[in-house]
Amino acid sequence: MERTAKERLAWTAGLAVVLFYALLPVFWLLSLSLKTPDTVSDKKFIPQKFTLDNYTTLFSGGLDSPLLRPLINSTAIALIATVIAVTLAAFTAYAIARLDFPGKALILAGALAIAMFPPISVVGPLFDMWRALGLYDTYPGLIIPYLTFALPLAIYTLVAFFREIPWELEQAAQVDGATPWQAFRRVILPLAAPGVFTAAILVFIFAWNDFVFAITLTSSNDARTVTAAMAFFQGESQFTAPTGNIAAAAVLVTIPIIIFVLIFQRRIVAGLTAGAVKG
Amino acid sequence: MTAVPIGRKSRGARGGPVQTSDKTKAERKLAFMLCAPAVLAMLLVTVYPILYAIVLSMQTIDLRFPEESGFVGLRNYGAVLSSELWWSGVFFTTAVTVVTVAIELVLGIALALVMHRAIFGRGVVRTSVLIPYGIVTVVAAFAWFFAFDPSSGFVNNLPGVAQDKAWFGDRWSAFSVITMTEVWKTTPFMALLLLAGLATIDEGLYEAAKVDGANAVQRFFRITLPLLKPALLVALLFRTLDAFRVFDSIFIMTRGSQNTESVSILGYNQLISRLNLGLGSAVSVLIFLLVLLIAFLFVRGFGTTVPQGGGKK
Numbered sequence: 001m002e003r004t005a006k007e008r009l010a011w012t013a014g015l016a017v018v019l020f021y022a023l024l025p026v027f028w029l030l031s032l033s034l035k036t037p038d039t040v041s042d043k044k045f046i047p048q049k050f051t052l053d054n055y056t057t058l059f060s061g062g063l064d065s066p067l068l069r070p071l072i073n074s075t076a077i078a079l080i081a082t083v084i085a086v087t088l089a090a091f092t093a094y095a096i097a098r099l100d101f102p103g104k105a106l107i108l109a110g111a112l113a114i115a116m117f118p119p120i121s122v123v124g125p126l127f128d129m130w131r132a133l134g135l136y137d138t139y140p141g142l143i144i145p146y147l148t149f150a151l152p153l154a155i156y157t158l159v160a161f162f163r164e165i166p167w168e169l170e171q172a173a174q175v176d177g178a179t180p181w182q183a184f185r186r187v188i189l190p191l192a193a194p195g196v197f198t199a200a201i202l203v204f205i206f207a208w209n210d211f212v213f214a215i216t217l218t219s220s221n222d223a224r225t226v227t228a229a230m231a232f233f234q235g236e237s238q239f240t241a242p243t244g245n246i247a248a249a250a251v252l253v254t255i256p257i258i259i260f261v262l263i264f265q266r267r268i269v270a271g272l273t274a275g276a277v278k279g
Numbered sequence: 280m281t282a283v284p285i286g287r288k289s290r291g292a293r294g295g296p297v298q299t300s301d302k303t304k305a306e307r308k309l310a311f312m313l314c315a316p317a318v319l320a321m322l323l324v325t326v327y328p329i330l331y332a333i334v335l336s337m338q339t340i341d342l343r344f345p346e347e348s349g350f351v352g353l354r355n356y357g358a359v360l361s362s363e364l365w366w367s368g369v370f371f372t373t374a375v376t377v378v379t380v381a382i383e384l385v386l387g388i389a390l391a392l393v394m395h396r397a398i399f400g401r402g403v404v405r406t407s408v409l410i411p412y413g414i415v416t417v418v419a420a421f422a423w424f425f426a427f428d429p430s431s432g433f434v435n436n437l438p439g440v441a442q443d444k445a446w447f448g449d450r451w452s453a454f455s456v457i458t459m460t461e462v463w464k465t466t467p468f469m470a471l472l473l474l475a476g477l478a479t480i481d482e483g484l485y486e487a488a489k490v491d492g493a494n495a496v497q498r499f500f501r502i503t504l505p506l507l508k509p510a511l512l513v514a515l516l517f518r519t520l521d522a523f524r525v526f527d528s529i530f531i532m533t534r535g536s537q538n539t540e541s542v543s544i545l546g547y548n549q550l551i552s553r554l555n556l557g558l559g560s561a562v563s564v565l566i567f568l569l570v571l572l573i574a575f576l577f578v579r580g581f582g583t584t585v586p587q588g589g590g591k592k
Contacts (some may be wrong), residue, residue, distance in 0.1 A: 002518040011398045025422035025463065026414070028433065032425055043436035047540055088320060091313040100303070100309035107318060114325050116574060118524040120543040121567040122324075124550045125331035131316070143568075148324045150315055209415045211527045212543070216551050225415040231531065241432055250418040257413040261332045265406050268413075272468065273475035 007159070026254065032247035040244050054244035055252070067249055069221040069227035074253075077139055077225060078207035086200050092194070093185060095164035096155075096172065115152035119212040122148065130217060137219045144182030145213045149206055154199045157271045161195025162188075198271040201264055205257065226253050231255040289473060301584035321328045335560035344556035348559065357562035359472070364545065365562070371570075375520040379461040383518060384463065384511075387469030392503075395469065395477045416464060422529035423460040457539065460528045464540040469514050476510025477503070512583040519577070520570055542566050 032040065033054050035047045042048060051115050058067040126145055129138070133140035165188060173183040214228035221229065232248050233242040261268065337460060339351050359365050411419065426432045427446040435442050480503065488498050504511075526543040529535060535544040535562055547554045550559030577583045 008398060015404060016402050018393070018404055019407050022411050022467075025419065025426065026410065028426050029418070029422045032431070041431040042526070043431060043433050045433050049543055088317040095310040095313040099306050099310040099313075101307045107314060110318075111321065113574070114321055116520045116570060117325055118526065118563075118566050118570050120526065120546040120550075121332060121563040121570075122328035123547070124335060124556055124563050125328040127550060128335065129328070129331070131440050144324055153559055155317065167486055180306070183289055207414055211530070212547075213335075213416075215530075216429065217546065227415055227527075230417060230421070234555045235428060243425060243428075246421055247425065250415075250421050253415055254418055255374040257409060258416070261406055261413050265402070265409055269405060269475075274444075275470055275484050 026193060029247045031251045033068055033251050035244060037244065054248035058221045058245060058252075064277065066233060067160035067226065067229065067252070070224050071152040071252070072238050073139070073221075073223055074208060077142050077146070077223070078204050079091075080139070081143045081150050081207045082200050082203045084143065085147055085154045085203050086158075086196060087131030088198060089158050089234070092155050093254060094188065094192075095160050097165075098167075098184075098188070098242050101166055108123070108155075111152035111155045115149060115156070117148060119145070119148065123212060123216045123266055126213075127216060130274070137222055137223050141217050142210075142223060143215065144232040146207050148208060149210075150203045153206060157202060158195055159193075161198065161271075162192060163242065164195075165191045187193065195271075198264075198267040201260055201268060202271050205268075208253075208257070292546075313394045316352060318534065320400045329564075332560045332563050332567075335556050336564050338557050340556040342556065351557070354479055355557050356565070358558060359488075359561045359565060364540070367538055368542045371539060372523060372525065372543075373452075374404040375458060375461065375525050375541065378458050378514065379465070379482050379522050382458070382462050383469045384515065385412070386466045387473055387514070388507075390466065390470035391473035391477055396473050405471075410468060411464050412467040412471075416465065416527040417531060419464045420528035423456060423463070424474045424532045427456050432589055447533050453533050453537055453539050457525075457528050457532060460532075461522060461525065464528075465518060472514040472517075473507065473510055473543075476507050477512075479510075491579060512577065516574065516577045516583050519573055521543055523570060523573060524566075542569070 002048040028045070031045060031047050034050050034052070035042070036049045036051045036053070039048050055118065057065075059065045064067055088145065092107065095101065121144065126141075129143045130138075135144070169187050169191070171185045173187045174180065178186065209227070209230075210225070211227045214225045215231060218224040218228060224232075230246055230253075233246050233249070337350060337352055337394050338348060339355075340348050390408065394401060397404065399452055404535065424447075427434050429435055429443060429445050434440060434446075435444055444452075446456050484502050484506075485498055488502060493501065524543050525541045526547070529539055529541050530547075533539045533547065535541075540548070542562070546559055546562040549555050549562055553559070
């Protein structure tokens with residue numbers, strides 16, 4: 001199809017609008033994080049004076065610093081939750097995509113229902129149970145509730161990917177004498193690796209994003225994640241708002257997401273839409 | 280897991296056609312073993328707590344006054360349902376849900392069409408819209424909060440905006456900022472789902488319609504929209520349920536002041552701030568029922584086909 005100069009111009013303008021709208025708040029945070037305390041309230045989009053103090057104070061004091069511990073907590077908790085969820089989901093998704101058994105639709109419908117679950121509905125009982133079991137303000141105390149959204153998400157993404165894998169290879173392996181388990185481990189798993197990886201990225205992003213569980217089931221930096229820590233940042237004194245620090249922390253929290261998006265955008269899009277549309 | 284007894288003959292298989300029945304049995308057994316851990320984990324982390332919430336909601340449990348505990352039946356529900364605070368929360372949450380989903384629907388379709396018909400730079404658009412989607416909700420909330428904050432935000436410095444406009448000092452101006460944040464954050468999800476839906480539409484239909492003299496508007500309403508309906512309904516269902524549990528952005532921006540409490544914020548305040556587990560659990564259960572109701576309306580009312588994990592069925 002021929003494209004006229006007019007169409008190209010309109011498209012470029014549209015592109016510019018989308019880019020501007022999508023990235024404006026990110027640049028605003030970056031700008032705030034680089035402003036000095038005396039210019040942080042100047043309401044100007046471009047900083048007049050630059051400083052990195054907002055970043056360095058976040059880490060001064062090592063493990064007692066405002067951000068280092070939460071950053072470690074967030075990373076560890078999100079990673080562990082991802083590994084557990086994707087491992088368990090991989091077994092389930094394999095069974096659903098490959099094996100014939102009753103209750104398939106029930107598992108998928110149940111997983112979808114659980115994915116739509118309002119987290120606030122389970123926060124009360126978890127708060128009560130965790131305090132009795134000693135899980136309040138601990139890593140497992142957050143990892144376990146994260147499975148509520150991580151497992152359904154991983155199952156859905158993996159089922160969609162596993163259904164695309166050619167059946168014949170597994171049967172061929174079984175004809176050659178492999179048991180179904182061996183066929184799974186030696187043939188299907190390598191083919192499934194990209195899907196597994198995609199599911200892992202999505203689950204990690206969702207776990208990293210959690211706020212409801214993080215503020216209700218933690219009370220100190222022992223297990224508090226970055227999202228919760230940011231909501232509880234204090235100013236240097238009672239009268240200074242910690243705007244610059246929050247903005248700096250926000251930028252740091254956003255960096256891994258931007259890296260993921262830049263490197264894996266195709267996978268993320270495929271993973272997000274695979275489960276939802278093709279059915 | 281390695282000890283799955285695949286090769287062994289299962290007892291019940293002897294009567295029937297040996298080969299197939301044996302294989303079916305083994306396959307089922309393997310399937311159940313593979314599904315059991317995830318299914319048990321899901322039941323344990325959601326069904327058990329929700330049942331526990333129902334139990335809590337029928338008791339007086341206030342952690343500040345532990346000696347006054349006891350079974351009270353449905354009294355907590357009566358207290359919640361007769362309180363103005365609850366209905367104000369339901370109204371505000373519904374308003375946020377309806378307005379954000381409506382705006383997202385229009386913007387999402389527009390964005391999906393733009394990406395679908397991309398002349399160049401499709402990757403750039405996709406990357407840039409994925410960033411709002413991937414960004415932590417709390418970060419997005421802070422970004423927009425600081426932008427509209429009267430003491431440091433650039434918005435009040437824009438021409439035509441009052442310098443001292445207190446955006447978070449009034450219910451509906453706070454509502455507009457909250458809505459805007461939600462729309463910014465989740466329109467990309469809507470657009471990407473719709474884009475995947477657009478990709479399934481046969482291009483030949485458009486060519487045929489063009490030959491028959493249909494203009495762009497007619498092609499959109501007669502071809503695109505009807506064929507996009509299944510993807511559209513799924514996207515709407517997901518987004519409606521997601522919008523209804525709005526919490527993060529309100530917590531950051533107003534903490535529910537100026538009557539901006541969503542039902543989730545209300546539940547949080549009862550459970551965690553006031554440590555009233557009985558009343559708070561009643562709120563939690565009611566939110567859960569409302570979410571079920573929305574899902575039911577979508578599936579029964581609009582005929583939304585819930586996806587079965589994609590691919591061939």
